[in-house]
Every structure is written in C-alpha cells, then in structure tokens.
Amino acid sequence: MDNVSATFKPGITNLIIGGSGSGKTTLLKCMVGLHEVDSGEISYSGQDFTKMDFKERIPIRKEIGMLFQGSALFDSMTVEQNLMFPMDMFTDMTLKEKQERANFCLKRVSLDPADVNRKMPSELSGGMKKRVGIARAIALKPKYLFCDEPNSGLDPLTGIIIDKLIYEITDEYNITTVVVTHDMNSVMEIGENVIFLHQGKKWWEGTKEEISRTDNKELNDFVFATSFARKMKED
Amino acid sequence: MYWKELTDEMVSMGVGSLGIVAVVSVSFGAVMAVQTAYQLTSDLIPKSLIATITRDSSILELSPTIGCLILTGRIGSRIASQIGTMRVTEQIDALEIMGINSPAYLILPKLLSGIIMIPLLVTISMFLSIMGGLVACSASGVLSSQSYLQTITEGFIPFMLAVGLIKSFIFAFIMTTVAAYQGFYVSGGALEVGEASTRAMVVSCIMILVADYLVAQLLL
Numbered sequence: 001m002d003n004v005s006a007t008f009k010p011g012i013t014n015l016i017i018g019g020s021g022s023g024k025t026t027l028l029k030c031m032v033g034l035h036e037v038d039s040g041e042i043s044y045s046g047q048d049f050t051k052m053d054f055k056e057r058i059p060i061r062k063e064i065g066m067l068f069q070g071s072a073l074f075d076s077m078t079v080e081q082n083l084m085f086p087m088d089m090f091t092d093m094t095l096k097e098k099q100e101r102a103n104f105c106l107k108r109v110s111l112d113p114a115d116v117n118r119k120m121p122s123e124l125s126g127g128m129k130k131r132v133g134i135a136r137a138i139a140l141k142p143k144y145l146f147c148d149e150p151n152s153g154l155d156p157l158t159g160i161i162i163d164k165l166i167y168e169i170t171d172e173y174n175i176t177t178v179v180v181t182h183d184m185n186s187v188m189e190i191g192e193n194v195i196f197l198h199q200g201k202k203w204w205e206g207t208k209e210e211i212s213r214t215d216n217k218e219l220n221d222f223v224f225a226t227s228f229a230r231k232m233k234e235d
Numbered sequence: 236m237y238w239k240e241l242t243d244e245m246v247s248m249g250v251g252s253l254g255i256v257a258v259v260s261v262s263f264g265a266v267m268a269v270q271t272a273y274q275l276t277s278d279l280i281p282k283s284l285i286a287t288i289t290r291d292s293s294i295l296e297l298s299p300t301i302g303c304l305i306l307t308g309r310i311g312s313r314i315a316s317q318i319g320t321m322r323v324t325e326q327i328d329a330l331e332i333m334g335i336n337s338p339a340y341l342i343l344p345k346l347l348s349g350i351i352m353i354p355l356l357v358t359i360s361m362f363l364s365i366m367g368g369l370v371a372c373s374a375s376g377v378l379s380s381q382s383y384l385q386t387i388t389e390g391f392i393p394f395m396l397a398v399g400l401i402k403s404f405i406f407a408f409i410m411t412t413v414a415a416y417q418g419f420y421v422s423g424g425a426l427e428v429g430e431a432s433t434r435a436m437v438v439s440c441i442m443i444l445v446a447d448y449l450v451a452q453l454l455l
Contacts (some may be wrong), residue, residue, distance in 0.1 A: 029328075032332050033331075033332075034328055034331060034332070054336065057334065058334040059334075061332060061333060061334030062333075062334055064332055066329065066332045068325045068328065068329060069325070070324055070325055072324060072325040072326050072328065072329040073326075074321075074326055074329075075320075075324070075326070085333075086333050089333065089334075089335055090333075090334070
C-alpha cells in the first residue's frame with residue numbers, strides 16, 4: 001500500500017471499495033493494528049496509533065468494534081457468552097447487567113435473545129452470525145466500528161438488511177464506521193463517503209451520488225463491470 | 236491470569252485423558268510382564284524379577300515417555316487444531332482487536348494446565364501399569380499376586396520416581412509449546428490446520444524422544 005490518506009468522520013458510513021487484491025482488507029487491518037505499517041500515521045482522535053505499544057493501544061482498542069468477514073464468533077461459546085465476553089474482560093458489570101446489555105444488543109440487531117442466547121455459532125445461519133457479530137461489536141458501546149466485507153456470503157436481500165443495520169447503528173450512536181466491501185449494492189445503499197482503492201493506492205474519493213458522474217476510468221470499470229450495471233447507467 | 240480458562244483446560248486435559256491413559260497403561264504393564272516372563276527361561280533367574288522389571292520400566296520409561304507420546308496424539312493435536320482453527324477463522328484477530336493478549340489468553344492456560352495435569356496423569360499411569368503387570372502375572376500364573384506385590388516394594392529407589400516425574404514435566408512443556416506454536420502461526424485454511432496438527436505431533440514426538448535420551452543421560 002502506498003500514499004493512502006483519508007479522514008473518516010463519525011456518524012456517517014465510510015466505505016472502502018476496490019477489486020480483489022486492491023488492498024482494502026490490508027488497509028483495514030493496518031487501521032486496527034493487526035498489520036503494522038512501515039511508514040505513515042494512523043490516528044484515533046488525534047492519538048497516533050502506530051507509535052503505541054500493545055498496552056498503550058488497549059484503551060483505544062476498547063473503543064473499537066469489528067465485524068469480520070466470517071463473523072469470527074468464538075465457536076466454543078454460546079451466543080450469549082460471545083456477547084458477554086468483551087464485558088467479562090473489560091468491565092466490572094454484574095452478571096445481570098451483562099445479560100441485560102447482551103439482550104439489548106441482540107434486540108438491536110433484530111434477534112430474539114430467548115431464541116438465540118443458548119445457541120452455538122455453528123447453529124446459526126450466515127445472516128444471524130453477522131447480526132451476532134454486529135451485536136458483539138457494539139456491546140462495549142464503541143466509538144469506532146470496522147466491518148470487513150459485512151455482506152459477503154449472504155443473499156442480496158440479507159446483505160442489504162445487514163448494510164442498513166450498520167447504517168442505522170452508525171447514525172444512532174454517532175460511531176465512526178469504516179466498511180470494506182466490493183459489493184456495489186452496499187455502495188448504493190450506505191455509501192456516504194466512498195474511497196476507491198486500486199493497486200494499493202487511493203484512486204478516488206466521493207459520495208455514492210458522485211460515482212455515477214465520475215470519469216475515473218478505473219472506478220467506472222469497477223463499478224460498471226456487470227452488464228446489469230452498464231444498462232442501469234445507460235438508462 | 237485467566238483462571239476459568241486454566242480450570243477448563245485442566246478438566247479437559249486431565250479428566251478427558253484419563254480413559255486413554257488407563258487403557259494404555261494397564262495394557263503396556265501387562266504386556267511388559269508377559270514378555271519379560273517369556274524371556275526368563277532360566278531357572279536360575281528368580282521369577283520375581285518380572286515384577287521388578289515391570290515396576291522400573293513403568294516408572295522410568297513406559298509411563299513418562301510412551302505415555303506422553305500417546306498424550307501428544309490427544310492433547311498436542313487438539314491444542315494445535317484448536318488454536319489453528321481460531322487463527323484461520325479470525326477468532327484470534329477478534330481477540331487482539333478487543334485488546335486481549337491472545338498468547339496469554341490462549342496459550343498460557345494450556346501450558347500451565349499441561350505441566351500440572353500431565354505429571355499427574357503420568358503418576359496414575361505408573362500405578363496402573365504396575366497393576367497391569369500384577370493382573371497379567373496372576374492371570375497367567377507366572378507369579379502370584381502376593382509375590383508380585385512383595386517384590387515391587389523391595390529395593391525401590393525413590394529417585395527413579397523423581398526422574399519419571401522430571402521427564403513428564405519436560406515432555407508436557409514440549410508437547411504444549413510445540414502444539415501451541417504450530418497452531419498459532421498457521422495460515423491458510425482447513426488443510427493447513429490439519430497439516431499444523433500433524434506437524435505438531437511429529438515435532439513433539441521427536442523432541443520428546445531426544446529429551447528422553449538427554450534426561451536419562453544427565454540424571455541416571
């Protein structure tokens with residue numbers, strides 16, 4: 001990755017798009033500290049994350065929620081235990097408080113706690129796993145939410161529901177949300193600020209409305225790659 | 236320290252391995268007694284030697300070394316595949332993003348559990364192996380139970396027990412750390428997790444055998 005500079009504002013959904021191998025996930029992993037950068041700066045509210053060691057990063061990490069491509073739910077734990085895990089680790093909440101918070105988060109992602117609390121992740125559908133992943137990500141009331149391909153492996157309808165859920169949560173809690181995706185449905189649904197990566201570089205930045213008007217060749221090739229999208233543009 | 240994870244691991248490693256340890260220990264104690272009896276053809280050699288050989292072999296070699304090699308198959312491969320699966324399904328990434336020190340959370344409880352529970356299992360194995368010899372001797376009529384029990388209490392050198400336990404501590408450390416390393420640094424998918432699990436077993440077995448020789452050379 002080279003020469004990528006961006007500012008992500010709270011309360012809006014920031015999307016990073018690009019083709020396979022363009023560096024989207026690498027950029028996301030650099031931002032959350034799973035990959036170390038060779039040079040440059042990653043700042044959270046003015047604090048340079050790259051210069052911090054593991055312990056110094058912990059307070060910032062407590063403010064980060066992340067939804068992984070495969071949901072990354074702990075498969076040795078029930079849904080309820082998955083949700084209570086960050087609270088077990090970082091809060092002094094009582095069991096009742098943790099259960100109430102877990103139930104609240106599950107309800108927020110439109111899941112019935114009575115139905116899913118005792119289930120293991122392997123018993124959930126793909127869409128439910130994503131919802132539980134979002135619920136776990138917001139359990140500690142994060143300031144930052146990162147989503148890696150949130151609707152990969154989901155049918156288009158469920159994908160849109162997940163996108164809208166991310167959008168609503170971002171708006172409701174004024175979270176700084178960064179979504180990595182190559183799904184154009186997501187871009188058109190929730191792309192308030194879109195960054196297009198190509199060959200490891202930032203190629204374009206704008207809103208979803210500006211995409212259809214851009215003359216950036218690489219972005220046009222990416223966005224209008226399908227015959228359906230080309231036909232929509234022509235119409 | 237993650238106490239809940241430690242106790243969970245101790246139950247899983249200790250209680251979960253008791254069955255295989257019991258079956259294998261009784262079996263190799265009995266086989267040791269029968270095969271020793273088969274080789275003692277001379278009337279000049281007392282049959283009570285069978286009990287002595289079974290006892291010493293069980294304490295010094297069979298329970299610590301063979302026992303740990305078998306436990307590597309159960310515990311080592313389980314650790315490697317469990318941690319490896321967590322790695323390839325991004326569960327370890329999820330832990331790190333939450334600000335949790337993933338080696339301290341995942342590996343340390345397994346390591347501590349191993350060095351606590353495996354010597355306990357080896358001690359149980361020593362007892363069961365000697366009892367296996369007793370059953371075999373009684374059943375085949377080679378040596379009476381009374382003579383067997385009397386012989387195993389005579390001339391016992393407690394240092395041998397210490398050597399057996401030192402071996403089990405070292406082997407437990409090798410087995411858990413090698414397996415955790417192989418699992419933690421796996422990359423790819425299900426195939427690579429399987430390969431890491433196999434590699435953990437092979438490397439652990441070789442290192443246990445080398446350590447076995449070195450401990451024997453140094454302590455005996």
